Amino acid sequence: MRLLIAGASGLVGGNCLDFFSKQSNIEVIGTHYSFPTNNTVFFDTLNLDNPDNFDVWKFRPTHILHAGALTHVDLCEQEPEQSYKQTVQSTLNILQIANSLQAKVIYISTDYVFDGQAGPYDEMAETNPLSIYAKHKWEAEELIRKESKHSLILRITNVYGDEIRDKNFVNRLFNACLQKESLKLKLPIDQFATPVNAHDLAQALWVLLREGKQGIYHIAGTDYLNRVQLAEKIFSYFPEHKIEVVACTTIELNQAAPRPLQGGLKSKKFLTEFPFFRFTSVDQYLVKKLK
Ligand SMILES: NC(=O)c1ccc[n+]([C@@H]2O[C@H](COP(=O)([O-])OP(=O)(O)OC[C@H]3O[C@@H](n4cnc5c(N)ncnc54)[C@H](OP(=O)(O)O)[C@@H]3O)[C@@H](O)[C@H]2O)c1
Numbered sequence: 001m002r003l004l005i006a007g008a009s010g011l012v013g014g015n016c017l018d019f020f021s022k023q024s025n026i027e028v029i030g031t032h033y034s035f036p037t038n039n040t041v042f043f044d045t046l047n048l049d050n051p052d053n054f055d056v057w058k059f060r061p062t063h064i065l066h067a068g069a070l071t072h073v074d075l076c077e078q079e080p081e082q083s084y085k086q087t088v089q090s091t092l093n094i095l096q097i098a099n100s101l102q103a104k105v106i107y108i109s110t111d112y113v114f115d116g117q118a119g120p121y122d123e124m125a126e127t128n129p130l131s132i133y134a135k136h137k138w139e140a141e142e143l144i145r146k147e148s149k150h151s152l153i154l155r156i157t158n159v160y161g162d163e164i165r166d167k168n169f170v171n172r173l174f175n176a177c178l179q180k181e182s183l184k185l186k187l188p189i190d191q192f193a194t195p196v197n198a199h200d201l202a203q204a205l206w207v208l209l210r211e212g213k214q215g216i217y218h219i220a221g222t223d224y225l226n227r228v229q230l231a232e233k234i235f236s237y238f239p240e241h242k243i244e245v246v247a248c249t250t251i252e253l254n255q256a257a258p259r260p261l262q263g264g265l266k267s268k269k270f271l272t273e274f275p276f277f278r279f280t281s282v283d284q285y286l287v288k289k290l291k
Pocket of ligand 1 (some may be wrong): 007033068070
């Protein structure tokens with residue numbers, strides 16, 4: 001297998017690059033766009049003719065994982081054209097490469113394709129994206145479904161884990177506690193999700209690829225938490241450190257993009273097909289990190 005990971009300077013792509021690089025019988029290349037890392041190469045999914053692009057035609061991937069998107073949900077609401085380009089147009093371009101090389105596409109999507117009235121959701125649930133980010137992710141999913149036979153779509157939410165920029169919610173709060181930064185946080189008590197460890201996600205993808213699976217899979221960790229509960233879980237490991245959490249509603253937060261409130265995903269389909277797979281909890285991750 002030759003795997004190309006677009007967006008490997010990010011949280012999900014970076015964990016996949018790290019995980020797949022350690023497996024045998026896989027050649028893997030990860031790409032960055034604006035944030036070069038030690039083990040990624042430049043590739044602009046928006047300009048396939050950029051002379052600085054890594055030569056994908058020479059590498060001839062058999063599989064392409066598209067983990068690149070504009071992931072700042074509120075920015076997408078304010079800059080819909082940029083959101084369209086980085087999420088939908090980039091997917092169209094990835095499809096163009098994949099189809100001409102007959103490579104299998106793996107697309108990373110989100111629980112934001114649902115409206116958050118009745119989560120956590122299984123793969124059969126009806127979608128109803130609320131925000132620009134969510135609509136563009138759904139549009140990209142649709143393109144993948146229509147234009148790419150045998151493709152795999154993984155929906156995920158609230159990803160956390162080791163990453164170069166340590167910008168995910170769990171690691172940001174964890175590091176702030178370690179460094180004894182004083183914090184006062186205003187967090188929504190009504191946004192629920194199923195946080196998933198990026199390493200587990202990479203491992204789950206590997207299992208799916210080995211078995212030649214296609215279609216949609218929901219990949220979720222074992223917790224179902226709102227943002228306040230998630231933050232308090234982290235703070236519970238630092239009892240001496242004083243942190244102020246102000247719980248509020250999403251309406252009070254006045255975020256630019258609407259959020260699905262009762263979100264989250266069920267990995268029942270995945271776990272039924274792979275009953276021996278174990279997703280870790282946030283607690284397990286934090287305990288390991290503290291050692
Ligand atoms: N994190 C979550 O909680 C979460 C939840 C649901 C779904 N997802 C989905 O999972 C995927 C990965 O998310 P993430 O959290 O890993 O995001 P991330 O850390 O923000 O990384 C996004 C990646 O996309 C790359 N990228 C952006 N525009 C690009 C372009 N035009 N060409 C090539 N690469 C481009 C970025 O490259 P540079 O940084 O080098 O510019 C970066 O590597 C996204 O599709 C996101 O929608 C994430």
